[in-house]
Amino acid sequence: MPSRPMGSLAVIDWTIVAAYLAATLLVGAWVSRTAGRSLESYFVADRSLPWWWLGTSMAATTFAADTPLVVAGLVAKHGVAGNWLWWSWAISHVSVAVVFAALWRRSRVLTDAELIELRYAGRSGAWLRGFKATFFAIFINAIILGWVVRAMVKIAAPFVDWEVWLGPEVVAGFAALWPETLWVGTPGDTITVLVLFGVIGVYSSLGGIRGVILTDLVQFAMALVGGTLFAWFAIEHVGGLQGLRDGLAQHYDVDALLAFVPAQDAAWLPLHVFLIYVAVQWWAQYYSDGSGYLAQRLFTARDERHAVGGALWFVVLNYAVRTWPWVLVALVGLLVFPLGSAGEGAAGVVANDREMAYPVLMAQLLPAGALGLLFASLLAAFMSTVDTHLNWGASYLTHDLYRRFVDPDAGQSRLVWVSRLAVLLLAAMGVVVASRIDSIEQAWRFFIALGAGLGLPSMLRWFWWRANAWTEIAGIVAAVTSAMVLYPLFPDARAEHLLVAIVAIATTCAMAATFLTPPVPREHLAAFVRRVRPPGWWQGLPGAAPKKAMLWLGAAWLAGNAGVFALMFGIGYLLLGPRAHGAALALAGLVLLWATLAASTRYRLASGLQDG
Numbered sequence: 259m260p261s262r263p264m265g266s267l268a269v270i271d272w273t274i275v276a277a278y279l280a281a282t283l284l285v286g287a288w289v290s291r292t293a294g295r296s297l298e299s300y301f302v303a304d305r306s307l308p309w310w311w312l313g314t315s316m317a318a319t320t321f322a323a324d325t326p327l328v329v330a331g332l333v334a335k336h337g338v339a340g341n342w343l344w345w346s347w348a349i350s351h352v353s354v355a356v357v358f359a360a361l362w363r364r365s366r367v368l369t370d371a372e373l374i375e376l377r378y379a380g381r382s383g384a385w386l387r388g389f390k391a392t393f394f395a396i397f398i399n400a401i402i403l404g405w406v407v408r409a410m411v412k413i414a415a416p417f418v419d420w421e422v423w424l425g426p427e428v429v430a431g432f433a434a435l436w437p438e439t440l441w442v443g444t445p446g447d448t449i450t451v452l453v454l455f456g457v458i459g460v461y462s463s464l465g466g467i468r469g470v471i472l473t474d475l476v477q478f479a480m481a482l483v484g485g486t487l488f489a490w491f492a493i494e495h496v497g498g499l500q501g502l503r504d505g506l507a508q509h510y511d512v513d514a515l516l517a518f519v520p521a522q523d524a525a526w527l528p529l530h531v532f533l534i535y536v537a538v539q540w541w542a543q544y545y546s547d548g549s550g551y552l553a554q555r556l557f558t559a560r561d562e563r564h565a566v567g568g569a570l571w572f573v574v575l576n577y578a579v580r581t582w583p584w585v586l587v588a589l590v591g592l593l594v595f596p597l598g599s600a601g602e603g604a605a606g607v608v609a610n611d612r613e614m615a616y617p618v619l620m621a622q623l624l625p626a627g628a629l630g631l632l633f634a635s636l637l638a639a640f641m642s643t644v645d646t647h648l649n650w651g652a653s654y655l656t657h658d659l660y661r662r663f664v665d666p667d668a669g670q671s672r673l674v675w676v677s678r679l680a681v682l683l684l685a686a687m688g689v690v691v692a693s694r695i696d697s698i699e700q701a702w703r704f705f706i707a708l709g710a711g712l713g714l715p716s717m718l719r720w721f722w723w724r725a726n727a728w729t730e731i732a733g734i735v736a737a738v739t740s741a742m743v744l745y746p747l748f749p750d751a752r753a754e755h756l757l758v759a760i761v762a763i764a765t766t767c768a769m770a771a772t773f774l775t776p777p778v779p780r781e782h783l784a785a786f787v788r789r790v791r792p793p794g795w796w797q798g799l800p801g802a803a804p805k806k807a808m809l810w811l812g813a814a815w816l817a818g819n820a821g822v823f824a825l826m827f828g829i830g831y832l833l834l835g836p837r838a839h840g841a842a843l844a845l846a847g848l849v850l851l852w853a854t855l856a857a858s859t860r861y862r863l864a865s866g867l868q869d870g
Contacts, residue, residue, distance in 0.1 A: 267417050271630025278480070278634045279457055282473050282641065286461025289469045296670040297661075300466035300677055301368055301653045302557040307471065309564040312555040313571030315471040315646075318478035319551055320576055322406040322643035326485065326584045326636075327413070327613040333588035334597065334612035336527060338830075339520040341581065345826075346535040348577045350713075352818040353541075354548035355569035356858055357793075357811060360562035361720055362553050364790050370553040371658040374727065376789070377719050379782040382727035382775075384662075391658035393734070394550065395651040396687070402647055403688030410454065410640040411447045411692070412614060416621045417633060420446040442692045451689055454641070459685040462645040463678040467558060470645045477638035482580065484635025489583035491623050492590040499833060502586075505593045515592075516834050518827050534754045542761045546713035547720060551650040566858055570818065574851065578825040582833055584616075591615030594622075644688065652680035712737055715768045721794030726778050732771035737764040791865065807864035814857035821850030 267275075298304055332340035367373050371394070374387040421429050433445035442448045462470055496502045506512045520527045540546065548556065548569070559565035595608040595615060604618045620632055656677045661668060668676070715733040718725040740760040748756065784799050793803040793811060803811075825847025831840030 267630060267633065268626035270627050271633065274627070274630035275634045275637065278476075278638065281476065282461045283457065285473050285476075286463075286465035286469045289466070289472065290464040292468060297368065297657060297673045297677070299468070300674050301554070301649070301657070303466070303468040303471065305366075305558060306560055307468075307558040307564070308560060309567035310571060311471055311475065311568070312558055312564070313568035314478050314575065315474035315642075316552055316555050316568070316572035317575035317580070318474035318481065318639070318642040319555075319646040320572075320643075321478065321481050321580060321639045324406050324408070324410075325639070326587065326616050329584040330588040330591055330615045331611075331613040333585060334592055334615065336520070336524075337515040337517060338585055338589075339517055339524075339527065341585070342520070342527070342532065342535050345577065345581075346540050347543075348573060348822050348826075349536065349540040349819055350543065350546050351552075351569070351573045351576065352822060353546065353815060354552060355566060355573055356814040356818050356854060358548045358720065359556050359559075359565040359569040360862075361790055361792055362548060362556040363559050363562040363565040366789070368557065368657050369653045370549045371654055374730075377778070377786050378727040379779050380727075382731065386727045386731055387658055388663060389731075389734070391654035394544075395654035395659075395684070398544075399647050399651040399684060400687055400691040403644060403684070404691035406640055406643050407442060407451055407688055407692035410636070411443045411451065412611075413617045413620075413633075413636050413640075414450050415443070415447060416617050418446065418450050420449050440690060442689065448689075451692065454637070455644070455685045455689055458641050458644050458648065459682050462648050463681040466674075466677070467554065467649055470642075470649050471555075471558070473645065474642045477635075477642040478575075480631070480635040481639045481642075482583075482635075484632040485580070485583040485587075487628055488620065488624065488632050489586040491625075491628065492587050492619060495623050496590055496593055499835075502589060502593060503834070506589065509596045510592070515589075518830060531752065531754045534758055538758060538761060539754075541717065542713045542757065544712035544716060547716045549716055551646050554646075554650050554653065567855070570851070570854065573818070573822050574825065577822055578829060578847070581826060582829055585830075586833065587616060587619060591619055594619065644685075647688075648681045648684050651684045652677045655680040655684075712764070714765050720790075720792050723783055723796045723799070724772060724777055726772060726775055728771040728775040729768050733764045733768035736767035737761075740764065793865075803861075803865040807861050810857050810861035810864055814854050814861060817850045817857055818854040821847045821854055823847075824850060 292299060328344075329341060332343060362370075362373075365373055365376060367376060369391070371387050371391040374390065375383045377383075378386065429445050429449070432449060433441075436445065436448060440448070442451045461473065465472070493499060493502060496505055503512060503516075506515060514521060514524075520532060522529050544550070545552065552569070552572075556565045556569065559568060591608065591612075592615075595605055595618075599605060600609050604622065608615045608618055620629060624632060656673055660676050661673060665672075712730075712733050715725065715730040718729060737760055740763045741756075744751075744756050744759060780797075780799075783796070784801075787796050787799045788801040791801050791803060793808050796802040824843045828840045828842070828844030828847055831837060831843060833840075
């Protein structure tokens with residue numbers, strides 16, 4: 259193992275960390291009685307939460323401990339524009355806010371897998387529900403939990419030394435008992451993961467989704483304050499924003515490094531690859547319609563207006579607000595540890611792994627108190643992601659597998675206990691998978707490829723009467739099979755090229771299956787349309803949104819995308835210059851986001867929709 263810089267947390271730092279961990283346990287215990295009333299209480303909080311709760315919770319969940327590390331690596335490799343790997347997802351999330359959020363809320367399902375049997379009929383619908391519940395609860399969840407654990411290990415490594423705290427004999431004894439194949443890094447790193455998963459497993463199993471979201475509110479506030487404070491200290495260390503720009507200019511082409519959109523001749527991101535990001539990647543993923551943990555948050559909304567407002571609030575927080583503290587620290591890392599430099603200690607660690615620039619700078623730049631707050635905030639980011647995925651995965655295992663196929667007559671008390679056991683089992687699974695993941699960015703890219711091709715079938719079910727269960731079955735099988743074959747077969751190919759190939763194969767298979775199999779029976783479709791009142795093409799079934807109303811939906815989608823990117827780049831220009839451009843863009847972004855809500859309201863009025 260290479261040498262690692264060891265940080266030093268003062269008593270006040272550990273006091274902050276301990277207070278945070280204790281608070282999460284207290285929240286779980288406090289809401290446990292309410293959460294244990296029924297499965298609806300445990301997984302969707304009795305559909306009673308306001309927009310800002312669920313929107314902030316979404317932002318907390320997507321802010322995992324891995325995210326600032328990945329941003330540090332992307333900026334080091336490709337400049338600020340390297341973030342288009344995840345900025346492009348904003349288009350998908352705006353689509354969720356203005357199109358799908360209200361549909362999910364009107365469906366009144368407990369999980370997104372349950373929607374499958376609401377939309378499709380017969381054995382194919384039941385089989386698809388069971389398959390997707392298993393696929394997402396175990397396979398997809400395992401990959402996500404694995405990479406966020408790996409990120410937390412990287413962050414904790416400079417600060418946590420179990421050999422000093424427990425003694426080398428105790429750590430050696432643990433290493434002898436715990437199989438080496440299941441180590442998450444070193445034996446000390448593995449102890450850290452086990453302790454954190456123990457805390458998360460307890461409070462998330464006790465409190466259900468209400469406890470998860472309550473802790474998310476605290477966790478996001480801590481994460482945002484901690485990240486912003488870190489960025490401020492980092493910028494001050496290099497002489498302010500102007501000092502940062504001047505220092506970078508001594509080592510790099512600063513205009514190219516700070517550009518928000520890559521140049522057309524950029525070798526790392528040629529134009530056709532950039533177009534893949536903005537024209538394909540955002541809709542090709544399984545979550546393009548908000549499936550997964552985002553849908554679970556939407557189910558908790560008081561009504562569909564709160565669902566729409568919460569989803570839009572999430573997009574603003576996730577892209578316009580959170581981006582820039584991470585980018586600023588990543589740029590400081592490039593100045594403090596220039597590319598191509600070598601050295602011992604911290605410099606050597608960063609030279610070997612640019613993602614480590616974030617935790618190494620934490621250890622070097624932050625004073626006592628501030629370091630504890632940021633360390634606790636990254637713990638919060640990690641825990642908010644893990645608790646969500648544990649609760650989300652448990653909802654599939656309990657509602658879509660156990661209740662649907664094993665014990666349909668199970669009482670509410672038994673179902674809640676099955677849910678709590680499922681949370682603990684998924685926590686153990688996350689530890690095991692983390693021992694198999696080395697690169698966070700590579701895990702991200704494989705995850706993107708694995709879900710490619712599932713997006714179009716997921717979206718079609720909301721708009722088109724002809725889509726059936728086999729549309730999704732064929733898309734899933736083709737996408738997963740293609741990813742498992744193409745990645746080993748073409749190890750040197752660009753991930754984006756493999757993405758397009760997988761999307762093409764999966765989409766072709768999905769559309770072929772659609773027309774080679776019978777449509778959903780009309781009476782089943784009619785019940786779905788009456789309940790959800792979707793836009794699109796439904797063969798004149800009563801309840802579908804009128805075609806003229808879809809113009810307002812399109813206007814909301816365009817305004818929402820323009821508003822989010824304008825606000826995000828406006829804030830970026832305010833920080834990195836030119837500031838006049840930044841002020842104009844930020845103002846335009848706010849106006850466009852207001853127009854998004856106005857157009858969404860007009861769509862609802864034109865469709866004659868009521869809150870549900």
